[in-house]
């Protein structure tokens with residue numbers, strides 16, 4: 001898998017346009033810098049103090065003043081036109097369009113809902129390559145900001161004010177990002193992982209996510225279901241096919257299919273899962289309490305949750 005982490009390696013058509021605007025602005029600025037610095041250096045040398053030479057004095061110069069007002073005005077107007085043009089290309093209004101994915105930011109994880117296929121997931125965003133997609137952003141609590149550099153645009157996620165982003169992914173890969181608006185103590189561990197896939201791979205993924213959770217396959221895992229029901233997990237988490245009243249924590253129906261746990265805080269291995277269940281607060285500041293599980297209970301839960309592909 002290729003990983004993309006920088007605005008300089010754009011992964012979407014929109015990010016390519018934004019990068020183009022950046023290079024235009026950079027080029028114009030570099031040119032102005034060269035002219036101003038060059039003329040200053042020239043004046044420093046050419047008109048330095050010499051014996052017997054008095055500096056020229058004059059009161060005003062209308063031609064110069066008109067010039068140095070007009071030229072910057074032209075440059076700024078040009079940059080303004082470029083900015084407006086790129087903005088209209090990259091993020092036109094979304095009125096009347098159905099989003100392909102709604103992302104809901106929570107302290108300190110991302111809830112995902114694909115409305116058309118009817119899939120709920122969390123934290124790891126799977127998207128197909130080559131299709132223009134509309135993402136909608138909502139907040140469940142405070143202000144967050146969705147920032148995946150190689151997707152081009154940073155977008156604020158504000159309570160009561162949904163925002164949107166158009167994306168046309170150009171190549172498969174993993175695009176890494178993070179929440180970039182301080183949203184409380186767990187903010188530093190609120191990562192984003194966008195997994196861009198071919199249409200076939202994406203459809204396969206959607207197909208597997210549409211299934212309810214697999215029933216426990218072994219005795220250990222069956223005991224895990226019991227612990228899950230008893231230990232308050234169900235008040236916060238949902239598992240399709242088991243219980244679905246939990247709304248304030250990541251959906252766990254296919255938790256084992258994710259590469260990471262807790263919004264990128266841990267790679268998803270049985271050891272890390274048991275570390276998480278034993279003491280979530282030691283991994284990151286978060287809204288999951290330490291539930292005082294015994295070693296046995298942790299083992300049962302790992303057996304059960306680890307099977308939820």
Ligand SMILES: [Cu+2]
Pocket residue numbers: 143144145179180181182183184187190
């Ligand atoms: Cu945040």
